Amino acid sequence: MREKLQSRVRLRPVDLARPHGLSTQAVRNYEEAGVLPAAERTESGYRTYTPLHARALGTFLALVPGHGHQAARGVMRAVNRGAVDEAFLLIDESHAQLLEDRRTLRAVESALRDLGPEASGSGPAGSPVSTSTSTFIGPLAGRLSLRPATLRKWEDAGLVRPRRDPLTGYRVYGEADVRDARLVHQLRRGGYLLEQIAPLIDQVRAAGGLAPLEAALGDWRSRLSARGRALLSGAAELEAYLLELSTAGTTA
The missing domain is CATH 1.10.1660.10 (Multidrug-efflux Transporter Regulator; Chain: A; Domain 2)
Incomplete structure:
Protein backbone atom coordinates (compact mmCIF):
# COMPACT_ATOMS: atom_id res chain seq x y z
CA MET A 1 0.00 0.00 0.00
CA ARG A 2 2.78 2.43 0.92
CA GLU A 3 4.51 1.78 -2.41
CA LYS A 4 1.29 2.40 -4.33
CA LEU A 5 0.73 5.64 -2.47
CA GLN A 6 4.30 6.74 -3.18
CA SER A 7 3.87 5.97 -6.87
CA ARG A 8 0.96 8.43 -6.94
CA VAL A 9 3.01 11.26 -5.41
CA ARG A 10 3.94 13.79 -8.04
CA LEU A 11 7.06 15.91 -7.63
CA ARG A 12 8.24 18.90 -9.60
CA PRO A 13 11.85 19.28 -10.82
CA VAL A 14 12.42 21.85 -8.10
CA ASP A 15 11.34 19.32 -5.48
CA LEU A 16 14.19 17.05 -6.56
CA ALA A 17 16.70 19.84 -7.07
CA ARG A 18 16.29 21.88 -3.88
CA PRO A 19 17.42 19.26 -1.28
CA HIS A 20 20.73 18.83 -3.13
CA GLY A 21 21.37 22.46 -4.02
CA LEU A 22 20.93 21.75 -7.72
CA SER A 23 19.21 23.69 -10.44
CA THR A 24 16.06 22.38 -12.07
CA GLN A 25 17.98 22.32 -15.34
CA ALA A 26 20.48 19.92 -13.77
CA VAL A 27 17.64 17.57 -12.87
CA ARG A 28 16.33 17.70 -16.42
CA ASN A 29 19.85 17.07 -17.74
CA TYR A 30 20.23 14.03 -15.49
CA GLU A 31 16.97 12.65 -16.78
CA GLU A 32 18.01 13.15 -20.39
CA ALA A 33 21.34 11.44 -19.64
CA GLY A 34 19.54 8.40 -18.24
CA VAL A 35 20.63 8.98 -14.65
CA LEU A 36 16.95 9.24 -13.73
CA PRO A 37 14.15 7.12 -15.17
CA ALA A 38 12.09 8.88 -17.79
CA ALA A 39 9.60 11.29 -16.26
CA GLU A 40 5.93 11.37 -17.03
CA ARG A 41 4.45 14.49 -18.63
CA THR A 42 1.33 16.45 -17.81
CA GLU A 43 -1.13 17.33 -20.53
CA SER A 44 0.60 20.71 -20.79
CA GLY A 45 4.00 19.05 -21.22
CA TYR A 46 5.51 19.62 -17.77
CA ARG A 47 7.67 16.90 -16.24
CA THR A 48 6.39 15.16 -13.15
CA TYR A 49 8.56 12.99 -10.96
CA THR A 50 7.96 10.50 -8.15
CA PRO A 51 9.83 9.51 -4.98
CA LEU A 52 11.55 6.87 -7.12
CA HIS A 53 13.15 9.65 -9.18
CA ALA A 54 14.20 11.37 -5.97
CA ARG A 55 15.80 8.13 -4.83
CA ALA A 56 17.59 7.79 -8.18
CA LEU A 57 19.02 11.29 -7.91
CA GLY A 58 20.18 10.71 -4.35
CA THR A 59 21.79 7.42 -5.40
CA PHE A 60 23.66 9.03 -8.26
CA LEU A 61 24.99 11.82 -6.04
CA ALA A 62 26.07 9.22 -3.45
CA LEU A 63 27.94 7.26 -6.13
CA VAL A 64 29.86 10.24 -7.51
CA PRO A 65 32.41 10.70 -4.67
CA GLY A 66 33.62 7.12 -4.95
CA HIS A 67 33.25 6.45 -8.67
CA GLY A 68 33.44 9.86 -10.32
CA HIS A 69 30.76 11.42 -12.50
CA GLN A 70 31.35 9.32 -15.60
CA ALA A 71 31.29 5.93 -13.88
CA ALA A 72 28.38 6.93 -11.61
CA ARG A 73 26.41 8.04 -14.66
CA GLY A 74 27.19 4.74 -16.36
CA VAL A 75 26.02 2.76 -13.32
CA MET A 76 22.71 4.61 -13.13
CA ARG A 77 22.05 4.39 -16.86
CA ALA A 78 22.69 0.64 -16.79
CA VAL A 79 20.44 0.12 -13.76
CA ASN A 80 17.62 2.20 -15.21
CA ARG A 81 17.54 0.17 -18.42
CA GLY A 82 17.68 -3.12 -16.51
CA ALA A 83 21.32 -4.00 -17.27
CA VAL A 84 22.26 -4.60 -13.63
CA ASP A 85 25.24 -6.84 -14.43
CA GLU A 86 26.72 -4.04 -16.54
CA ALA A 87 26.34 -1.70 -13.57
CA PHE A 88 28.08 -4.22 -11.31
CA LEU A 89 30.96 -4.44 -13.78
CA LEU A 90 31.45 -0.67 -13.60
CA ILE A 91 31.39 -0.87 -9.81
CA ASP A 92 33.98 -3.65 -9.86
CA GLU A 93 36.22 -1.53 -12.06
CA SER A 94 36.11 1.33 -9.55
CA HIS A 95 37.06 -1.02 -6.73
CA ALA A 96 39.87 -2.48 -8.83
CA GLN A 97 41.19 1.02 -9.54
CA LEU A 98 41.14 1.86 -5.84
CA LEU A 99 43.04 -1.35 -5.09
CA GLU A 100 45.64 -0.47 -7.72
CA ASP A 101 46.00 3.02 -6.25
CA ARG A 102 46.52 1.52 -2.80
CA ARG A 103 49.21 -0.77 -4.19
CA THR A 104 50.85 2.21 -5.86
CA LEU A 105 50.90 4.08 -2.57
CA ARG A 106 52.32 1.08 -0.76
CA ALA A 107 55.04 0.66 -3.38
CA VAL A 108 56.06 4.31 -3.13
CA GLU A 109 56.15 4.12 0.67
CA SER A 110 58.24 0.96 0.55
CA ALA A 111 60.65 2.41 -1.98
CA LEU A 112 61.09 5.58 0.06
CA ARG A 113 61.86 3.54 3.17
CA ASP A 114 64.43 1.48 1.28
CA LEU A 115 66.05 4.54 -0.24
CA GLY A 116 66.44 6.15 3.15
CA PRO A 117 65.88 9.78 4.20
CA GLU A 118 68.18 11.17 1.52
CA ALA A 119 68.07 10.67 -2.22
CA GLY A 209 61.11 14.97 -5.69
CA LEU A 210 61.14 12.35 -2.98
CA ALA A 211 60.90 14.69 0.01
CA PRO A 212 57.76 16.53 -1.19
CA LEU A 213 56.23 13.21 -2.23
CA GLU A 214 56.88 11.71 1.20
CA ALA A 215 55.21 14.71 2.79
CA ALA A 216 52.18 14.21 0.55
CA LEU A 217 51.75 10.49 1.30
CA GLY A 218 49.57 11.14 4.35
CA ASP A 219 47.13 13.20 2.30
CA TRP A 220 47.21 10.61 -0.46
CA ARG A 221 46.36 7.87 2.03
CA SER A 222 43.52 9.92 3.49
CA ARG A 223 42.02 10.50 0.06
CA LEU A 224 42.14 6.78 -0.72
CA SER A 225 40.40 6.03 2.57
CA ALA A 226 37.74 8.63 1.79
CA ARG A 227 37.16 7.01 -1.61
CA GLY A 228 36.82 3.62 0.05
CA ARG A 229 34.16 4.90 2.44
CA ALA A 230 32.41 6.72 -0.40
CA LEU A 231 32.24 3.45 -2.35
CA LEU A 232 30.58 1.82 0.66
CA SER A 233 28.09 4.67 1.07
CA GLY A 234 27.29 4.64 -2.64
CA ALA A 235 26.76 0.87 -2.55
CA ALA A 236 24.25 1.21 0.29
CA GLU A 237 22.29 3.85 -1.62
CA LEU A 238 22.38 1.78 -4.81
CA GLU A 239 21.10 -1.31 -2.98
CA ALA A 240 18.18 0.72 -1.60
CA TYR A 241 17.42 2.05 -5.09
CA LEU A 242 17.54 -1.45 -6.59
CA LEU A 243 15.09 -2.68 -3.96
CA GLU A 244 12.77 0.24 -4.65
CA LEU A 245 12.96 -0.41 -8.38
CA SER A 246 12.10 -4.04 -7.80
CA THR A 247 9.16 -3.10 -5.59
CA ALA A 248 7.91 -0.54 -8.11
CA GLY A 249 8.04 -3.20 -10.81
CA THR A 250 5.96 -5.68 -8.83
CA THR A 251 3.34 -3.11 -7.82
CA ALA A 252 2.98 -1.44 -11.20
Whole structure:
Protein backbone atom coordinates (compact mmCIF):
# COMPACT_ATOMS: atom_id res chain seq x y z
CA MET A 1 0.00 0.00 0.00
CA ARG A 2 2.78 2.43 0.92
CA GLU A 3 4.51 1.78 -2.41
CA LYS A 4 1.29 2.40 -4.33
CA LEU A 5 0.73 5.64 -2.47
CA GLN A 6 4.30 6.74 -3.18
CA SER A 7 3.87 5.97 -6.87
CA ARG A 8 0.96 8.43 -6.94
CA VAL A 9 3.01 11.26 -5.41
CA ARG A 10 3.94 13.79 -8.04
CA LEU A 11 7.06 15.91 -7.63
CA ARG A 12 8.24 18.90 -9.60
CA PRO A 13 11.85 19.28 -10.82
CA VAL A 14 12.42 21.85 -8.10
CA ASP A 15 11.34 19.32 -5.48
CA LEU A 16 14.19 17.05 -6.56
CA ALA A 17 16.70 19.84 -7.07
CA ARG A 18 16.29 21.88 -3.88
CA PRO A 19 17.42 19.26 -1.28
CA HIS A 20 20.73 18.83 -3.13
CA GLY A 21 21.37 22.46 -4.02
CA LEU A 22 20.93 21.75 -7.72
CA SER A 23 19.21 23.69 -10.44
CA THR A 24 16.06 22.38 -12.07
CA GLN A 25 17.98 22.32 -15.34
CA ALA A 26 20.48 19.92 -13.77
CA VAL A 27 17.64 17.57 -12.87
CA ARG A 28 16.33 17.70 -16.42
CA ASN A 29 19.85 17.07 -17.74
CA TYR A 30 20.23 14.03 -15.49
CA GLU A 31 16.97 12.65 -16.78
CA GLU A 32 18.01 13.15 -20.39
CA ALA A 33 21.34 11.44 -19.64
CA GLY A 34 19.54 8.40 -18.24
CA VAL A 35 20.63 8.98 -14.65
CA LEU A 36 16.95 9.24 -13.73
CA PRO A 37 14.15 7.12 -15.17
CA ALA A 38 12.09 8.88 -17.79
CA ALA A 39 9.60 11.29 -16.26
CA GLU A 40 5.93 11.37 -17.03
CA ARG A 41 4.45 14.49 -18.63
CA THR A 42 1.33 16.45 -17.81
CA GLU A 43 -1.13 17.33 -20.53
CA SER A 44 0.60 20.71 -20.79
CA GLY A 45 4.00 19.05 -21.22
CA TYR A 46 5.51 19.62 -17.77
CA ARG A 47 7.67 16.90 -16.24
CA THR A 48 6.39 15.16 -13.15
CA TYR A 49 8.56 12.99 -10.96
CA THR A 50 7.96 10.50 -8.15
CA PRO A 51 9.83 9.51 -4.98
CA LEU A 52 11.55 6.87 -7.12
CA HIS A 53 13.15 9.65 -9.18
CA ALA A 54 14.20 11.37 -5.97
CA ARG A 55 15.80 8.13 -4.83
CA ALA A 56 17.59 7.79 -8.18
CA LEU A 57 19.02 11.29 -7.91
CA GLY A 58 20.18 10.71 -4.35
CA THR A 59 21.79 7.42 -5.40
CA PHE A 60 23.66 9.03 -8.26
CA LEU A 61 24.99 11.82 -6.04
CA ALA A 62 26.07 9.22 -3.45
CA LEU A 63 27.94 7.26 -6.13
CA VAL A 64 29.86 10.24 -7.51
CA PRO A 65 32.41 10.70 -4.67
CA GLY A 66 33.62 7.12 -4.95
CA HIS A 67 33.25 6.45 -8.67
CA GLY A 68 33.44 9.86 -10.32
CA HIS A 69 30.76 11.42 -12.50
CA GLN A 70 31.35 9.32 -15.60
CA ALA A 71 31.29 5.93 -13.88
CA ALA A 72 28.38 6.93 -11.61
CA ARG A 73 26.41 8.04 -14.66
CA GLY A 74 27.19 4.74 -16.36
CA VAL A 75 26.02 2.76 -13.32
CA MET A 76 22.71 4.61 -13.13
CA ARG A 77 22.05 4.39 -16.86
CA ALA A 78 22.69 0.64 -16.79
CA VAL A 79 20.44 0.12 -13.76
CA ASN A 80 17.62 2.20 -15.21
CA ARG A 81 17.54 0.17 -18.42
CA GLY A 82 17.68 -3.12 -16.51
CA ALA A 83 21.32 -4.00 -17.27
CA VAL A 84 22.26 -4.60 -13.63
CA ASP A 85 25.24 -6.84 -14.43
CA GLU A 86 26.72 -4.04 -16.54
CA ALA A 87 26.34 -1.70 -13.57
CA PHE A 88 28.08 -4.22 -11.31
CA LEU A 89 30.96 -4.44 -13.78
CA LEU A 90 31.45 -0.67 -13.60
CA ILE A 91 31.39 -0.87 -9.81
CA ASP A 92 33.98 -3.65 -9.86
CA GLU A 93 36.22 -1.53 -12.06
CA SER A 94 36.11 1.33 -9.55
CA HIS A 95 37.06 -1.02 -6.73
CA ALA A 96 39.87 -2.48 -8.83
CA GLN A 97 41.19 1.02 -9.54
CA LEU A 98 41.14 1.86 -5.84
CA LEU A 99 43.04 -1.35 -5.09
CA GLU A 100 45.64 -0.47 -7.72
CA ASP A 101 46.00 3.02 -6.25
CA ARG A 102 46.52 1.52 -2.80
CA ARG A 103 49.21 -0.77 -4.19
CA THR A 104 50.85 2.21 -5.86
CA LEU A 105 50.90 4.08 -2.57
CA ARG A 106 52.32 1.08 -0.76
CA ALA A 107 55.04 0.66 -3.38
CA VAL A 108 56.06 4.31 -3.13
CA GLU A 109 56.15 4.12 0.67
CA SER A 110 58.24 0.96 0.55
CA ALA A 111 60.65 2.41 -1.98
CA LEU A 112 61.09 5.58 0.06
CA ARG A 113 61.86 3.54 3.17
CA ASP A 114 64.43 1.48 1.28
CA LEU A 115 66.05 4.54 -0.24
CA GLY A 116 66.44 6.15 3.15
CA PRO A 117 65.88 9.78 4.20
CA GLU A 118 68.18 11.17 1.52
CA ALA A 119 68.07 10.67 -2.22
CA SER A 120 71.85 10.33 -2.11
CA GLY A 121 73.71 7.62 -0.26
CA SER A 122 75.20 4.23 -1.03
CA GLY A 123 74.20 1.99 -3.89
CA PRO A 124 73.69 -1.72 -3.51
CA ALA A 125 77.41 -2.37 -3.86
CA GLY A 126 78.26 0.19 -1.20
CA SER A 127 79.54 2.83 -3.61
CA PRO A 128 78.23 6.35 -3.02
CA VAL A 129 75.88 7.74 -5.64
CA SER A 130 76.18 11.50 -5.73
CA THR A 131 73.03 13.41 -6.62
CA SER A 132 74.63 16.83 -6.32
CA THR A 133 76.58 16.61 -9.61
CA SER A 134 75.94 15.21 -13.06
CA THR A 135 77.26 11.82 -14.09
CA PHE A 136 77.44 9.63 -17.16
CA ILE A 137 75.84 6.29 -17.92
CA GLY A 138 78.91 4.17 -17.18
CA PRO A 139 79.66 5.51 -13.69
CA LEU A 140 75.97 5.51 -12.73
CA ALA A 141 75.48 1.95 -13.96
CA GLY A 142 78.55 0.84 -12.03
CA ARG A 143 77.46 2.47 -8.81
CA LEU A 144 74.04 0.83 -9.05
CA SER A 145 75.54 -2.52 -10.10
CA LEU A 146 73.65 -2.39 -13.39
CA ARG A 147 74.55 -2.73 -17.03
CA PRO A 148 74.42 0.46 -19.11
CA ALA A 149 71.94 -1.36 -21.37
CA THR A 150 69.53 -1.54 -18.43
CA LEU A 151 69.62 2.23 -17.97
CA ARG A 152 69.04 2.66 -21.70
CA LYS A 153 66.04 0.34 -21.49
CA TRP A 154 64.63 2.40 -18.62
CA GLU A 155 65.16 5.53 -20.69
CA ASP A 156 63.24 3.99 -23.60
CA ALA A 157 60.38 3.32 -21.16
CA GLY A 158 60.42 6.96 -20.00
CA LEU A 159 61.52 6.06 -16.48
CA VAL A 160 64.73 8.09 -16.63
CA ARG A 161 65.27 11.15 -18.80
CA PRO A 162 68.96 12.05 -19.06
CA ARG A 163 69.89 15.00 -21.22
CA ARG A 164 72.41 14.78 -24.02
CA ASP A 165 75.68 16.65 -23.97
CA PRO A 166 75.47 18.99 -26.97
CA LEU A 167 79.12 18.41 -27.93
CA THR A 168 79.60 14.69 -27.35
CA GLY A 169 76.03 13.39 -27.47
CA TYR A 170 76.68 11.43 -24.27
CA ARG A 171 73.88 10.90 -21.80
CA VAL A 172 74.21 13.17 -18.77
CA TYR A 173 72.32 12.19 -15.62
CA GLY A 174 71.46 15.09 -13.35
CA GLU A 175 70.25 14.97 -9.76
CA ALA A 176 66.64 14.14 -10.66
CA ASP A 177 67.77 11.48 -13.14
CA VAL A 178 69.92 9.73 -10.53
CA ARG A 179 67.01 9.88 -8.10
CA ASP A 180 64.68 8.31 -10.65
CA ALA A 181 67.22 5.62 -11.53
CA ARG A 182 67.67 4.69 -7.88
CA LEU A 183 63.92 4.54 -7.35
CA VAL A 184 63.38 2.40 -10.46
CA HIS A 185 66.21 0.11 -9.36
CA GLN A 186 64.69 -0.31 -5.91
CA LEU A 187 61.24 -1.07 -7.31
CA ARG A 188 62.62 -3.56 -9.84
CA ARG A 189 64.37 -5.36 -7.00
CA GLY A 190 60.97 -5.50 -5.30
CA GLY A 191 59.51 -7.34 -8.29
CA TYR A 192 57.66 -4.48 -9.99
CA LEU A 193 57.34 -4.41 -13.77
CA LEU A 194 58.37 -1.37 -15.78
CA GLU A 195 54.76 -0.59 -16.67
CA GLN A 196 53.91 -0.66 -12.96
CA ILE A 197 56.82 1.61 -12.10
CA ALA A 198 55.95 4.30 -14.65
CA PRO A 199 53.04 5.84 -12.68
CA LEU A 200 55.15 5.85 -9.52
CA ILE A 201 57.90 7.82 -11.23
CA ASP A 202 55.25 10.21 -12.53
CA GLN A 203 54.10 10.74 -8.94
CA VAL A 204 57.64 11.57 -7.85
CA ARG A 205 58.10 14.04 -10.70
CA ALA A 206 54.73 15.67 -10.08
CA ALA A 207 55.61 16.11 -6.41
CA GLY A 208 58.96 17.66 -7.29
CA GLY A 209 61.11 14.97 -5.69
CA LEU A 210 61.14 12.35 -2.98
CA ALA A 211 60.90 14.69 0.01
CA PRO A 212 57.76 16.53 -1.19
CA LEU A 213 56.23 13.21 -2.23
CA GLU A 214 56.88 11.71 1.20
CA ALA A 215 55.21 14.71 2.79
CA ALA A 216 52.18 14.21 0.55
CA LEU A 217 51.75 10.49 1.30
CA GLY A 218 49.57 11.14 4.35
CA ASP A 219 47.13 13.20 2.30
CA TRP A 220 47.21 10.61 -0.46
CA ARG A 221 46.36 7.87 2.03
CA SER A 222 43.52 9.92 3.49
CA ARG A 223 42.02 10.50 0.06
CA LEU A 224 42.14 6.78 -0.72
CA SER A 225 40.40 6.03 2.57
CA ALA A 226 37.74 8.63 1.79
CA ARG A 227 37.16 7.01 -1.61
CA GLY A 228 36.82 3.62 0.05
CA ARG A 229 34.16 4.90 2.44
CA ALA A 230 32.41 6.72 -0.40
CA LEU A 231 32.24 3.45 -2.35
CA LEU A 232 30.58 1.82 0.66
CA SER A 233 28.09 4.67 1.07
CA GLY A 234 27.29 4.64 -2.64
CA ALA A 235 26.76 0.87 -2.55
CA ALA A 236 24.25 1.21 0.29
CA GLU A 237 22.29 3.85 -1.62
CA LEU A 238 22.38 1.78 -4.81
CA GLU A 239 21.10 -1.31 -2.98
CA ALA A 240 18.18 0.72 -1.60
CA TYR A 241 17.42 2.05 -5.09
CA LEU A 242 17.54 -1.45 -6.59
CA LEU A 243 15.09 -2.68 -3.96
CA GLU A 244 12.77 0.24 -4.65
CA LEU A 245 12.96 -0.41 -8.38
CA SER A 246 12.10 -4.04 -7.80
CA THR A 247 9.16 -3.10 -5.59
CA ALA A 248 7.91 -0.54 -8.11
CA GLY A 249 8.04 -3.20 -10.81
CA THR A 250 5.96 -5.68 -8.83
CA THR A 251 3.34 -3.11 -7.82
CA ALA A 252 2.98 -1.44 -11.20
